[in-house]
Amino acid sequence: MEEASVTGELLEQEAPSSTSGVDWSQLPADLLVCIFGVLEVPDVFSSGVVCRAWHANFLKARRLGICSSNPGPCLVFSSGDRDPSVATLHSLTTGKNYYVTMPDPPFRTRYIVGSSHGWLITADERSNLLLVNPATQAQIPMPPPETIANVRIRCNGEGVPHGYDLFKLDMSSRDFDTETEPDDLSWEEGRFYFYTRVVLSADPSSGNCTVMILHLLRNLLFFARVGDTHWTWINVNELCWNYHDVLYNDDDRLFYAIRGNGDVHAINTNGPSPILRVVLDAKSSLVDCAKYIVLSELGDLLQVWRYHHYVNNNKERRTSELVVYKVDLVEHKLVELKDFEGHALFIGFNSSFFLREEDFPMLTPNSVYCTDDTVTYICHSRFGFREVSAFHLEDSSFTDLLPIGSRLNWPPPVWFRPSFSKGPL
Secondary structure, X not given: OOOOOOOEEEOOOXXXXXXOOOOHHHOOHHHHHHHHHHOOHHHHHHHOOOOHHHHHHHHHHHHXXXXXXXXXXXXXXXXXXXXXXXXXXXXXXXXXXXXXXXXXXXXXXXXXXXXXXXXXEEEOOOOOEEXXXXXXXXXXXXXXXXXXXXXXXXXXXXOOEEEEEEOOEEOOOOEEOOOOOOEEEEOOOHHHHHOOEEEEOOOHHHOOOEEEEEEOOOOEEEEEEOOOOOOEEOOOOOOOOOEXXXXXXXXXXXXXXXXXXXXXXXXXXXXXOOEEEEEEOOXXXXXOOEEXXXXXXXXXXXXXXXXXXXXXXXOEEEEEEEEEEEEEOOOOEEXXXXXXXXXXXXXXXXXXXXXXXXXXXXXXXXXXXXXXXXXXXXXXXXXXXXXXXXXXXXXXXXXXXXXXXHHOOOOOOEEEOOOOOOOOO
């Protein structure tokens, strides 16, 4: 991999006192590497561009893998007062904004559809899926949309490509629904249908990463490994639809997916063909809220049920309630959970994660930190209100996290934990 160039700028950084005669670029290399190892990742962004000497030692710290292994949570979005190529990272740890210049295409033209392992998962204006690491500037393209089973490039009367045809798939026949006309999507519209959720099994730079996408219509699942040329449809049986969320469990190397009725499926993509096992049969057909599947710090499967309502003359979509359940795999039932034992949960487009209040005192334990992730609302209200809030399980109250929340329009904000890939650059 070519050596990555990292740029960053810290907002509201306090100016150091005058130190005339001191050449900070001459600090010993070993000392700089040790300093980088204890800084919060956003601060490393800024420190790594002070001068050539600091940047060289920043790269050395990355190669050694000693940068923070437990970075604080950031909210990633595009600031209207910055260049379109710049991503803003709002750190909950410091309460400050950090700015990182991203590789092309410009960050503001992208749609953020996920974050995992220190990477942002984005879709460009032609609906191509691009994995990008803000810390290293590495970028990895995934197979093009037209390699998804029910997607075809649409041409006009003169044979010029100008968008996509999206066909419905019939689960009983595992084939196209030939009786229904396909949806006509522009190049840019496709991304709202192709990627309602995207999950990574590992750091994409590791050479062994599987990417799972949750795809309209009918909320189907497809996967591809980094380096593949096409997407593979998971169509093991007639139940493989109406999925709401997916996670990857590194312990057993399986994906776990939750359906709209609460069913949980374990999916093995490690062999020549995907294998599916029903972990929880909810024995219900009710779909009345958005559902997430989460892995607790102790390895338990959790379900989060998120209810929404509209306010301000139906212009703003907000979370009205969140209910968390532990999946009892012995009794095959759900048990409501009110205590995260000192942890806070982060949900949205990101792969859900827990953080300990002991490590990050600014967090409120037993709370769910959430952002907008309803694709239909975002698609039809791209420059409307964006929710960034914390829901407190103990008293079912909400806290608006950022006064700037209403201005986080496009791309939609997502929770993000920065990471520096270990290994050669």
